[in-house]
Amino acid sequence: MANAMLHQTVGTLHLLSNSGIHCEVGNNSVRLLPKSFKVEVGFSKRGTYSSGERKFSVIQASASQTSLFDPVLSPSNNGTHESRKKSNEAALILIRHGESLWNEKNLFTGCVDVPLTKKGVEEAIEAGKRISNIPVDMIFTSALIRAQMTAMLAMTQHRRKKVPIIMHNESEQARAWSQIYSEDTMKQSIPVIAAWQLNERMYGELQGLNKQETADRFGKEKVHEWRRSYDIPPPNGESLEMCAQRAVAYFKDNIEPQLLSGKNVMIAAHGNSLRSIIMYLDKLTSQEVISLELSTGIPMLYIFKEGKFLRRGSPVAPTEAGVYAYTRRLAQYRQKLDEMLH
Numbered sequence: 001m002a003n004a005m006l007h008q009t010v011g012t013l014h015l016l017s018n019s020g021i022h023c024e025v026g027n028n029s030v031r032l033l034p035k036s037f038k039v040e041v042g043f044s045k046r047g048t049y050s051s052g053e054r055k056f057s058v059i060q061a062s063a064s065q066t067s068l069f070d071p072v073l074s075p076s077n078n079g080t081h082e083s084r085k086k087s088n089e090a091a092l093i094l095i096r097h098g099e100s101l102w103n104e105k106n107l108f109t110g111c112v113d114v115p116l117t118k119k120g121v122e123e124a125i126e127a128g129k130r131i132s133n134i135p136v137d138m139i140f141t142s143a144l145i146r147a148q149m150t151a152m153l154a155m156t157q158h159r160r161k162k163v164p165i166i167m168h169n170e171s172e173q174a175r176a177w178s179q180i181y182s183e184d185t186m187k188q189s190i191p192v193i194a195a196w197q198l199n200e201r202m203y204g205e206l207q208g209l210n211k212q213e214t215a216d217r218f219g220k221e222k223v224h225e226w227r228r229s230y231d232i233p234p235p236n237g238e239s240l241e242m243c244a245q246r247a248v249a250y251f252k253d254n255i256e257p258q259l260l261s262g263k264n265v266m267i268a269a270h271g272n273s274l275r276s277i278i279m280y281l282d283k284l285t286s287q288e289v290i291s292l293e294l295s296t297g298i299p300m301l302y303i304f305k306e307g308k309f310l311r312r313g314s315p316v317a318p319t320e321a322g323v324y325a326y327t328r329r330l331a332q333y334r335q336k337l338d339e340m341l342h
């Protein structure tokens, strides 16, 4: 068996043996390969693979190289440029944060930065279990700790075990001081981008007030209007429409391009910032969005395909077969995780 070096160009793995033979590997099949071949690939599952009479062995996992198995572990890299363009598919997971200490106390929270309760922590972990077999290449959260805690806790359950890392781009120094100097380590990381535009709607002078007491004082109807109407803001706060202007603009400018390039994205945010994003994704009218309620800690899955968002509901459990049958690529990802991790 000869040792081989490899490099990857546009999704096709090229192997270059030390004897100079050039060959290609795609779809686990091998072309132009000598009878027997050893390669080193990143994240590989060790084993011997064959195509017809030809065989090659994966002998060493080395994350420094793009691997034959990377496409499966990160469907965003799947296939050639061509097929990526054609399939043009990515997963989008939305999670409202778990219960916060002010949810528990029934207080209007808005942009006040309140952490999760123990129950909220558990909800985030449960949410993570539900999505543990769904690929995540990038995470967007609001700037608020309850969304960030939820994202991080959910990722502790992910089977792929990549490390979510918060990107600090707030200043030149923050960027410089948080640099990572290993390509390998980078490949095992998931960038987490915190954006204030995904924050909860700013609740104005209702922030910190008890919801029940406010309803008793101003009347149930008035408070319901403040809480759920599309375009009536609470006193000195944001209406859902105003919240949508910044949250949906951020989604279109920063998240959609990632999905378009095939990246699988998770967003951890809030009741109203997510309602406004869902309104956009599902093309809900300002009437329909009034009755849209999101539970804390329940993830929702969308498939982005050919420029359209297909809502797939909430994965019930990591084992739920239906979720992975949604697309061939999710099913492949799941299957490869099973093969690798068992």
Ligand SMILES: O=C(O)[C@@H](CO)OP(=O)(O)O
Pocket (backbone or CB within 6 Å): 103, 107, 108, 109, 110, 111, 200, 203, 227, 271, 272
């Ligand atoms: O208090 C808040 O910030 C939000 C979400 O908890 O409340 P509401 O249900 O009124 O949108």
